[in-house]
Amino acid sequence: MEEIKCKIEQLLLKTQKPARYIGGEHGSVVKDKSKVDVRFAFCFPDIYDVGMSHLGMKILYGLKNSVPNWWCERVFMPDKDFEAHMRENSIPLYALESLDPLTEFDFIGFTLQYELSYTNVLAMLELAGLPVYAKDRKSLTPIIVGGGPCVCNPEPMADFFDLFIIGEGEEVNLELLRLYEKMKPLAPSKEEFLREAAKIEGIYVPSFYDVEYNGDGTVRSVLPNTAQAPAKVRKRIVKDFDSVYYPDSFVVPFTGIVHDRAVIEVLRGCIRGCRFCQAGFIYRPFREKNIDTITEETRCLCEQTGYEEVSLSSLSTSDYTKINELLERLSDYTDEEKINLSLPSLRIDNFSKELIDRIAAVRKSGLTFAPEAGTQRLRDVINKNITEDEIMRTCRLAFDEGYQTVKLYFMLGLPEETMEDVEGIAKLAQDIVDLYYETPKEKRGKSIQVSVSAATFVPKPFTPFEFEPQAAPEEIAKKQKYLLDCINSKKIKCSYHQQNVSILEAVLARGDRRLCRAVYTAWKKGCTLDSWDEHFRFDLWLEAFSECGVDIGFYANRRRSYDEVMPWSHLDYLISKEFLIRENKKAHNAQTTRNCKEGCSGCGVGRNCGGVYCG
Amino acid sequence: MAKQLIPKNQNLIIERFEYRIIYCKTGRARYISHLDLMRTMQRVFKRAGIPLWYTQGFNPHAYLMFPLALPLGTDSCTEILDVALVEKLEYGEIKDRLNAAMPEGLKVRSVAEPIMKHTEIASAEYVIRFTCNYGADRAKELFYDFLGQDRIEIEKRSKKKGINLVDIKPHIRLVSAAAENGETLIDLILPAGNSFNLNTAAVIDAFCRSKSVEINSIYTERTKIMTESGELFI
Numbered sequence: 001m002e003e004i005k006c007k008i009e010q011l012l013l014k015t016q017k018p019a020r021y022i023g024g025e026h027g028s029v030v031k032d033k034s035k036v037d038v039r040f041a042f043c044f045p046d047i048y049d050v051g052m053s054h055l056g057m058k059i060l061y062g063l064k065n066s067v068p069n070w071w072c073e074r075v076f077m078p079d080k081d082f083e084a085h086m087r088e089n090s091i092p093l094y095a096l097e098s099l100d101p102l103t104e105f106d107f108i109g110f111t112l113q114y115e116l117s118y119t120n121v122l123a124m125l126e127l128a129g130l131p132v133y134a135k136d137r138k139s140l141t142p143i144i145v146g147g148g149p150c151v152c153n154p155e156p157m158a159d160f161f162d163l164f165i166i167g168e169g170e171e172v173n174l175e176l177l178r179l180y181e182k183m184k185p186l187a188p189s190k191e192e193f194l195r196e197a198a199k200i201e202g203i204y205v206p207s208f209y210d211v212e213y214n215g216d217g218t219v220r221s222v223l224p225n226t227a228q229a230p231a232k233v234r235k236r237i238v239k240d241f242d243s244v245y246y247p248d249s250f251v252v253p254f255t256g257i258v259h260d261r262a263v264i265e266v267l268r269g270c271i272r273g274c275r276f277c278q279a280g281f282i283y284r285p286f287r288e289k290n291i292d293t294i295t296e297e298t299r300c301l302c303e304q305t306g307y308e309e310v311s312l313s314s315l316s317t318s319d320y321t322k323i324n325e326l327l328e329r330l331s332d333y334t335d336e337e338k339i340n341l342s343l344p345s346l347r348i349d350n351f352s353k354e355l356i357d358r359i360a361a362v363r364k365s366g367l368t369f370a371p372e373a374g375t376q377r378l379r380d381v382i383n384k385n386i387t388e389d390e391i392m393r394t395c396r397l398a399f400d401e402g403y404q405t406v407k408l409y410f411m412l413g414l415p416e417e418t419m420e421d422v423e424g425i426a427k428l429a430q431d432i433v434d435l436y437y438e439t440p441k442e443k444r445g446k447s448i449q450v451s452v453s454a455a456t457f458v459p460k461p462f463t464p465f466e467f468e469p470q471a472a473p474e475e476i477a478k479k480q481k482y483l484l485d486c487i488n489s490k491k492i493k494c495s496y497h498q499q500n501v502s503i504l505e506a507v508l509a510r511g512d513r514r515l516c517r518a519v520y521t522a523w524k525k526g527c528t529l530d531s532w533d534e535h536f537r538f539d540l541w542l543e544a545f546s547e548c549g550v551d552i553g554f555y556a557n558r559r560r561s562y563d564e565v566m567p568w569s570h571l572d573y574l575i576s577k578e579f580l581i582r583e584n585k586k587a588h589n590a591q592t593t594r595n596c597k598e599g600c601s602g603c604g605v606g607r608n609c610g611g612v613y614c615g
Numbered sequence: 616m617a618k619q620l621i622p623k624n625q626n627l628i629i630e631r632f633e634y635r636i637i638y639c640k641t642g643r644a645r646y647i648s649h650l651d652l653m654r655t656m657q658r659v660f661k662r663a664g665i666p667l668w669y670t671q672g673f674n675p676h677a678y679l680m681f682p683l684a685l686p687l688g689t690d691s692c693t694e695i696l697d698v699a700l701v702e703k704l705e706y707g708e709i710k711d712r713l714n715a716a717m718p719e720g721l722k723v724r725s726v727a728e729p730i731m732k733h734t735e736i737a738s739a740e741y742v743i744r745f746t747c748n749y750g751a752d753r754a755k756e757l758f759y760d761f762l763g764q765d766r767i768e769i770e771k772r773s774k775k776k777g778i779n780l781v782d783i784k785p786h787i788r789l790v791s792a793a794a795e796n797g798e799t800l801i802d803l804i805l806p807a808g809n810s811f812n813l814n815t816a817a818v819i820d821a822f823c824r825s826k827s828v829e830i831n832s833i834y835t836e837r838t839k840i841m842t843e844s845g846e847l848f849i
Contacts, residue, residue, distance in 0.1 A: 006832075009832075010831075010832050010833070012646055012688065013687075013688045013833075017648075018646040018687070018688075019646045019647055019648065019651060021646075022643045022646050023643060024642070024643030024644065024718060024719040024720055025718055026658070026659075026662070026716075026717075026718040252655075252658055252718075254646075254647045254648075254651045254652075254654075254655050254718075255647075255648070255651050256651070256654075302661075303662070303664075304662065305658065305662070306657070306658030306659060306660070306661035306662035306716070307658065307661070308657070308658075308661065338669070338675075
């Protein structure tokens with residue numbers, strides 16, 4: 001530790017935002033190494049500013065550190081300047097609490113939140129001085145584990161990890177580390193440990209499965225090659241969500257990060273079933289915490305961190321069953337303490353005047369909506385059950401209160417999309433501008449700005465659109481251009497995502513194990529920090545794909561038949577394939593499906609998973 | 616006409632109690648930038664449950680004032696933070712409660728009544744420890760040579776004039792120079808405060824350029840903040 005500390009101290013003076021690399025923040029946990037039996041390095045494969053905003057890390061960090069003889073520390077991907085300093089000075093990747101190199105840890109855990117962080121995983125392993133391929137790491141430790149939403153299809157990363165944790169981490173992390181603590185004195189081989197670990201529900205050991213392919217390149221089968229590995233790995237769910245562990249403190253960074261505030265998770269899962277949305281399916285069922293629990297966690301976290309802002313986290317906060325009562329209770333506390341209560345993830349349809357008032361209580365920010373599609377027909381296709389009337393009603397309420405900015409999120413390239421739907425995006429934005437001008441002058445704000453953001457649709461596993469092709473790049477380009485042509489008001493600003501990013505996401509999201517080599521090759525060519533526009537090198541990715549014989553069209557733009565074996569078919573997220581097929585067919589007929597609150601649609605999640613509306 | 620807006624958290628507490636906090640910023644905390652320190656301290660007060668006085672208006676913010684910024688990477692045990700509270704508290708209690716809420720490397724030394732005005736700050740003393748491509752003794756000699764020049768010009772950036780050359784030689788007061796345990800130790804007094812500020816990095820950069828010195832490692836500590844007459848600022 002001292003050696004690394006002396007080295008980095010000099011380099012920090014030449015580094016951008018050096019506080020990101022030295023730890024020591026309030027709330028970071030430092031333990032006496034001699035009293036610790038299990039050491040876990042929690043890695044977020046992106047830079048500090050992003051990783052420190054991630055709630056999952058805060059939960060699992062607190063959880064593991066609540067066990068006295070375990071020590072969990074944080075590790076982030078260094079930015080390019082500091083990475084260069086580390087390489088020049090032979091500083092291995094280290095954890096922020098102890099400043100010890102990663103090779104000293106029992107576990108190295110990565111959370112895979114988005115596909116564009118994959119090359120960072122390899123870069124971090126290499127910076128730590130470890131072989132990136134699991135097969136080349138012969139000793140028991142460090143054991144490289146992965147979790148997070150992307151592990152619902154971890155196949156493009158399967159060769160680099162020893163095991164994946166499927167589903168929610170709160171319980172299974174404890175079980176895994178307990179198993180390790182028990183076996184460690186027996187000095188097992190890595191394989192012996194993995195065999196025992198594979199018996200834990202939710203643990204997927206990729207090397208215990210063989211993948212076979214058909215002549216046309218599709219997957220023929222994914223089968224276990226050892227008795228200990230189940231044919232299907234079932235995701236873990238916290239059934240009693242109200243009493244699940246929640247940290248009483250966060251690590252409070254010195255330097256500004258993306259979401260620099262206290263965060264309280266109020267509910268998990270989503271009742272909506274928007275057909276493009278992976279989170280809406282893989283986090284099912286819908287569970288929520290009691291108002292007392294939420295209030296207590298808020299108070300505790302604010303007191304411990306000193307944050308001036310608390311945000312309620314969920315996929316859709318307005319679906320909380322007693323939302324008004326909750327906000328009343330919370331604002332009693334936050335008003336008194338001059339804490340700003342922020343509510344992201346609100347839906348348009350049940351946006352009440354009361355809610356608007358609450359949001360505006362401390363500082364008035366803009367309104368953000370995600371209609372996703374420009375016409376009612378296409379919104380029915382994707383099951384985004386919002387009507388234009390609801391959007392207008394909410395905007396009217398907001399304009400009456402003096403709101404001046406509206407952000408609208410859309411997707412281009414959705415299944416069944418026509419040019420009429422693209423035009424509909426422009427029309428909806430224009431209608432909102434017109435509505436502003438209809439608002440009486442004495443009520444409305446000084447000006448209006450409507451921002452339209454049009455992302456490219458990426459089909460994801462475990463959604464009804466997992467069978468769908470991504471629209472061809474030319475088609476998307478045509479639609480982007482058409483959208484710009486349709487907008488003729490200076491009050492509307494339009495932006496869209498870099499298409500190459502969406503193409504890469506589409507390939508990796510539904511890729512199979514053969515992509516591991518392409519990820520490796522792209523990284524070897526210099527791809528890291530791919531999620532940053534200034535570092536994204538699609539040309540290098542294309543080279544890597546071509547060298548590894550990967551056909552982008554096969555992964556991104558191909559329609560899958562209903563009976564195709566998906567690369568992730570050995571993973572069970574409780575959502576039944578029959579349901580996904582049913583939903584896909586309904587989508588093509590522009591038929592909507594009711595939400596869980598209105599009635600069960602038989603997605604496959606059982607009654608015994610703690611869901612509020614299940615059974 | 617826009618309707619009358621009333622900020623919701625406008626409180627009407629007028630009475631304020633002012634305190635001067637003298638604290639250390641060392642070790643890992645030396646990498647907290649000045650801007651980040653503001654936010655960090657505000658959170659320390661919140662955690663400590665010490666109620667800061669908020670400015671009145673549409674965008675209320677806590678009253679925290681650092682009269683002299685400490686350059687990133689410099690240690691100091693003589694830093695000053697002026698605050699206004701809405702409650703009258705014992706100095707010892709403020710110190711203890713803040714220290715219980717401080718992150719590693721930040722520590723309150725004492726709390727006092729603010730007597731001197733910020734504008735009275737005129738200079739600060741620094742101890743610089745470094746190793747370089749020369750031996751410690753040789754580097755010390757080079758530093759004497761450096762200060763013996765007729766002029767020491769550095770580039771100063773300003774908004775109005777752009778980049779221009781400034782002679783900093785008359786502003787550098789050497790207290791002592793020594794070689795100890797393989798390190799060169801330089802004790803300097805430099806102008807600080809509102810009218811003219813010179814930081815150690817500018818001096819060391821000029822030294823390195825002029826004498827072809829390459830620094831291997833360097834530690835800087837601010838040891839005193841002083842008034843025009845050389846009195847300690849408190």
